[in-house]
Amino acid sequence: MNHSKQRDLITDYLMSTKSHPTAEEVYNEVKLKEPTISLGTVYRNLNLLADNNIIVRLHMKDGIDHYDADTSEHYHFYCNCCGRVYDLDIKAPAAFNKCIASKGDASGHKIEGAMVYFYGTCKDCALKTD
Amino acid sequence: MNHSKQRDLITDYLMSTKSHPTAEEVYNEVKLKEPTISLGTVYRNLNLLADNNIIVRLHMKDGIDHYDADTSEHYHFYCNCCGRVYDLDIKAPAAFNKCIASKGDASGHKIEGAMVYFYGTCKDCALKTD
DNA sequence: CATAAAACAGTAATAATTCCTATTTTCTTC
DNA sequence: GAAGAAAATAGGAATTATTACTGTTTTATG
Numbered sequence: 038m039n040h041s042k043q044r045d046l047i048t049d050y051l052m053s054t055k056s057h058p059t060a061e062e063v064y065n066e067v068k069l070k071e072p073t074i075s076l077g078t079v080y081r082n083l084n085l086l087a088d089n090n091i092i093v094r095l096h097m098k099d100g101i102d103h104y105d106a107d108t109s110e111h112y113h114f115y116c117n118c119c120g121r122v123y124d125l126d127i128k129a130p131a132a133f134n135k136c137i138a139s140k141g142d143a144s145g146h147k148i149e150g151a152m153v154y155f156y157g158t159c160k161d162c163a164l165k166t167d
Numbered sequence: 168m169n170h171s172k173q174r175d176l177i178t179d180y181l182m183s184t185k186s187h188p189t190a191e192e193v194y195n196e197v198k199l200k201e202p203t204i205s206l207g208t209v210y211r212n213l214n215l216l217a218d219n220n221i222i223v224r225l226h227m228k229d230g231i232d233h234y235d236a237d238t239s240e241h242y243h244f245y246c247n248c249c250g251r252v253y254d255l256d257i258k259a260p261a262a263f264n265k266c267i268a269s270k271g272d273a274s275g276h277k278i279e280g281a282m283v284y285f286y287g288t289c290k291d292c293a294l295k296t297d
Numbered sequence: 298c299a300t301a302a303a304a305c306a307g308t309a310a311t312a313a314t315t316c317c318t319a320t321t322t323t324c325t326t327c
Numbered sequence: 328g329a330a331g332a333a334a335a336t337a338g339g340a341a342t343t344a345t346t347a348c349t350g351t352t353t354t355a356t357g
Contacts, residue, residue: 039323039334060314075337080314082335096228098282100344101313114276125274144255146244149287152228157279169303169354190344205306210345212304230313231344 038089043067043074044082051092051106057113057122059101097122097154113154118162125155168219173197173204174212181222181236187243187252189231227252227284243284248292255285 046067051058058066064079083104087094095103097115103122105113112125176197181188188196194209213234217224225233227245233252235243242255 041322041335043336073337075339077315077317077338078336084315096226096230098226100226100230100232102230114274114278116276117279123274123276127274144244144253144257145290146246146253147288147293148244148285149247151283151285153281153283155278155281158277160275163277171304171353173305203306205308207307207346207348208305214346 038085041082043071043078044086046071046074047079047082048086048091048106051104055107055124057095057103057105059103063104095122095154096152098156114159115154115156116159116162117156118158121159121161123159168215171212173201173208174216176201176204177209177212178216178221178236181234185237185254187225187233187235189233193234225252225284226282228286244289245284245286246289246292247286248288251289251291253289 047063050063050066056062060076060080060083063083064074064076067074067079083092083094083102086092087104090108091106093105093108095105095113097103097113097120098117099115099120107124112127114123114125115121116123177193180193180196186192190206190210190213193213194204194206197204197209213222213224213232216222217234220238221236223235223238225235225243227233227243227250228247229245229250237254242257244253244255245251246253
């Protein structure tokens with residue numbers, strides 16, 4: 038993987054935010070600093086970074102991929118109302134992990150991991166609908 | 168919600184299979200019995216049924232929606248290799264549920280539920296790659 | 298049976314993402 | 328530092344899952 042200005046900008050932006058942006062949002066943000074960057078480049082680099090475990094790809098129920106440069110184990114919260122993704126402070130609950138690990142090959146399938154995220158109504162949206 | 172032959176066929180097919188088909192797969196299957204059905208009708212009905220909690224919509228990491236007529240609480244397994252979705256016999260582990268319930272509003276967000284699914288290599292694919 | 302609401306088939310439109318190509322940038326070696 | 332090969336890029340076209348639209352048919356109801 039060669040060095041590239043565009044990839045650095047993408048990584049830098051992801052590291053600077055906790056908003057779990059989509060490719061489109063990354064594109065709009067990075068374009069401010071590198072106006073000629075193309076959307077294809079953003080997608081290619083996000084995939085490259087995710088495939089190499091430098092960033093994390095999040096599949097939430099809106100069907101749009103979100104990205105997170107924080108690769109430490111933590112859980113996410115998806116707001117059904119506004120679609121924003123938040124970090125949860127729940128630190129990899131022992132109960133969850135034990136449970137996931139214990140599943141092993143009971144089913145005959147090789148279980149390598151679990152996707153877990155929480156959803157509901159976020160703080161902001163709860164205020165608005167009151 | 169009025170009665171409709173097309174919706175019945177879709178529901179019947181979903182109840183007859185454990186394959187967690189996509190809209191496209193439902194379409195192809197139902198078309199065998201009702202050749203003039205349109206893909207739009209399949210999508211509309213799947214959404215209608217899912218919105219009314221008659222079936223369940225599954226968002227796996229392939230980004231394509233899968234559907235399941237089994238609304239009893241159970242977990243799913245996604246094969247990274249072939250993309251098939253399987254039921255897991257893990258019956259709503261108490262540890263998981265307790266954990267999810269206990270999260271409550273610790274974060275300030277109203278947590279209404281959790282998305283959980285497992286992934287890895289399924290039995291069939293494990294055999295093939297040996 | 299008449300009417301209104303709901304559902305339909307068929308097709309066009311959207312939207313997220315990937316693919317393609319000619320050009321530019323990066324890395325390596327001299 | 329220049330030259331050549333590999334990697335990356337911009338820009339746009341293509342793909343794919345899904346939704347929206349429209350005129351017609353089906354269903355429920357009085």
